[in-house]
Amino acid sequence: MRPVLALVVLALAPVISLAADDNRAAGSLKVENEKGKETTLSPEAFAKLPRQTIKVKDQKGNPATYEGVLLAEVLRSAGVTLGKDLRGPLLANFLLVEAGDGYRVVFALPEVDPDMTDKVVLLADRKDGKPLPAGEGPYRIVVPEDKRNMRWVKQVARVSVRNGAPAAGKEKP
Numbered sequence: 001m002r003p004v005l006a007l008v009v010l011a012l013a014p015v016i017s018l019a020a021d022d023n024r025a026a027g028s029l030k031v032e033n034e035k036g037k038e039t040t041l042s043p044e045a046f047a048k049l050p051r052q053t054i055k056v057k058d059q060k061g062n063p064a065t066y067e068g069v070l071l072a073e074v075l076r077s078a079g080v081t082l083g084k085d086l087r088g089p090l091l092a093n094f095l096l097v098e099a100g101d102g103y104r105v106v107f108a109l110p111e112v113d114p115d116m117t118d119k120v121v122l123l124a125d126r127k128d129g130k131p132l133p134a135g136e137g138p139y140r141i142v143v144p145e146d147k148r149n150m151r152w153v154k155q156v157a158r159v160s161v162r163n164g165a166p167a168a169g170k171e172k173p
């Protein structure tokens with residue numbers, strides 16, 4: 001290698017390793033609970049959660065098999081209150097799901113809580129036995145019972161519990 005070229009490669013090394021870190025960060029998922037505590041779930045932590053496989057029809061009516069973790073399990077692992085403790089003022093909170101492309105969708109908390117409903121809201125990381133393709137993954141919401149697919153959020157990057165409580169001084173509607 002010519003000395004000048006070697007210098008250029010050396011100079012770029014930190015940039016190249018930074019880019020690799022960014023790629024890993026892209027595979028992680030941020031979850032914020034109702035107390036504002038943020039948890040970053042690594043792919044390894046996600047892999048340890050209980051998994052489910054569901055057969056669905058996609059937007060075009062084609063059969064697909066999605067595999068992943070119930071959104072409720074992901075939320076619980078990040079300290080989000082569900083089950084018998086989900087009551088009172090917590091019922092005014094809602095879930096905001098944010099995607100890498102800026103797409104944003106909300107769910108009600110009881111709507112994703114297996115103590116409340118049998119409706120499946122899955123956070124999938126695999127489709128037809130393979131990791132989700134770029135553009136769809138690394139994580140995608142799958143809601144088989146929704147009649148339209150607009151809440152099947154692709155490229156999920158962040159899920160946060162948001163406060164629907166009244167603003168100070170506006171306690172009454």
Ligand SMILES: Nc1nc2c(c(=O)[nH]1)N[C@H]1C(S)=C(S)[C@@H](COP(=O)(O)O)O[C@H]1N2
Binds near residue numbers: 103
């Ligand atoms: N991140 C993200 N997810 C998204 C959307 C989007 O624009 N961005 N569109 C939604 C809509 S309106 C539909 S119909 C489905 C389409 O899913 P498909 O690309 O797998 O057919 O994705 C949903 N998820």
Ligand SMILES: [Mo]
Binds near residue numbers: 149150
């Ligand atoms: Mo859509």
